Amino acid sequence: MTFNKTELLLLSFFFTLHSPAISWTTPSYAGRQGEWCLLQSNIGITAMHMQLLHDDKVVIFDRTDFGKSNISLPGGRCRNDNKDMALGVDCTAHSILYDIATNSYRALMVQTDTWCSSGAVVSNGTLVQTGGYNDGDHVIRTFTPCFNEICDWTEFKNYLSQRRWYASDHILPDGRIIIVGGRRQFNYEFYPSLSGTFKLKFLRETYDHRDENNLYPFLHLLPDGNLFIFANTRSILLDYNQNRVIREFPRIPDDVPRNYPSTGSSVLLPLDENNGRIEAEVLICGGARRGSFQRAARGHFSGNFYMWTAGDH
Numbered sequence: 086m087t088f089n090k091t092e093l094l095l096l097s098f099f100f101t102l103h104s105p106a107i108s109w110t111t112p113s114y115a116g117r118q119g120e121w122c123l124l125q126s127n128i129g130i131t132a133m134h135m136q137l138l139h140d141d142k143v144v145i146f147d148r149t150d151f152g153k154s155n156i157s158l159p160g161g162r163c164r165n166d167n168k169d170m171a172l173g174v175d176c177t178a179h180s181i182l183y184d185i186a187t188n189s190y191r192a193l194m195v196q197t198d199t200w201c202s203s204g205a206v207v208s209n210g211t212l213v214q215t216g217g218y219n220d221g222d223h224v225i226r227t228f229t230p231c232f233n234e235i236c237d238w239t240e241f242k243n244y245l246s247q248r249r250w251y252a253s254d255h256i257l258p259d260g261r262i263i264i265v266g267g268r269r270q271f272n273y274e275f276y277p278s279l280s281g282t283f284k285l286k287f288l289r290e291t292y293d294h295r296d297e298n299n300l301y302p303f304l305h306l307l308p309d310g311n312l313f314i315f316a317n318t319r320s321i322l323l324d325y326n327q328n329r330v331i332r333e334f335p336r337i338p339d340d341v342p343r344n345y346p347s348t349g350s351s352v353l354l355p356l357d358e359n360n361g362r363i364e365a366e367v368l369i370c371g372g373a374r375r376g377s378f379q380r381a382a383r384g385h386f387s388g389n390f391y392m393w394t395a396g397d398h
């Protein structure tokens with residue numbers, strides 16, 4: 086039986102906090118239990134990437150090079166792409182805009198491959214999606230919310246100074262975005278692009294030759310203005326303005342990689358501004374032992390559960 090990711094995704098949207106139609110027996114959450122509800126049984130594409138926008142719409146997109154989707158581009162449009170690995174002419178959409186309020190969606194048009202790209206929403210509400218695969222690896226695409234039904238992706242080809250596939254992005258206090266790493270990219274750059282590429286030896290050092298394990302590095306902007314970067318088992322504090330690593334934190338204690346393909350996840354815990362000195366704490370969960378990616382390809386799976394925190398104390 087195939088597992089329908091798209092359906093699952095839409096189920097997860099509707100976990101509301103105020104409609105206790107199903108009662109759970111967990112007293113500590115009394116009054117806060119939700120309800121799972123299928124909103125759309127098929128949105129035509131798989132949600133490889135999605136981003137909630139400031140207007141409560143969700144832009145959802147998939148890779149473009151895997152054949153037809155199940156939703157047509159409007160107006161009989163087609164994409165002509167002689168670099169596409171599956172279809173030179175593709176009249177289906179690989180992105181949609183989902184409107185939570187009306188539970189409706191419409192097709193959007195992406196021109197280049199967004200597979201394992203990365204992105205960030207800048208303060209004016211525009212999503213800036215960077216990189217991807219093949220013809221998408223140097224591309225920046227923006228999506229700006231609109232009140233009408235016509236806004237769509239805008240693409241800027243050859244914008245990035247390096248190929249960015251599995252990079253990570255973070256917004257910065259001055260309005261820029263920092264774009265860090267990607268496959269065999271031991272460097273970072275900025276959007277808007279004014280200054281080129283900056284080397285980051287840490288990314289080379291955390292690259293495992295067989296498994297990589299330093300892709301989609303975890304990024305968190307700390308209260309002191311520097312960028313926390315976690316890759317594989319190590320983490321640093323980067324002053325991205327001076328291209329200077331100002332601190333290296335201790336390695337994660339069990340030496341188990343946390344980044345793609347040993348993918349875990351990370352979050353900056355809430356900051357308490359009532360503390361005289363704001364302390365930042367990063368929580369990292371998941372991960373998989375070195376070699377898991379290769380073993381999984383041969384059908385050997387092992388369960389893991391890991392969780393550590395790193396404090397800026």
Ligand SMILES: *[C@@H]1O[C@H](CO)[C@@H](O)[C@H](O)[C@H]1NC(C)=O
Binds near residue numbers: 154155156157177
């Ligand atoms: C989507 O799938 C349904 C059911 O298989 C099919 O009838 C429909 O034509 C498909 N639409 C597109 C645009 O592929």
Ligand SMILES: *[C@@H]1O[C@H](CO)[C@@H](O)[C@H](O)[C@H]1NC(C)=O
Binds near residue numbers: 207209210211213227
């Ligand atoms: C918002 O920011 C994006 C990305 O920098 C830019 O392309 C766009 O023009 C801005 N929109 C407005 C309305 O200023």
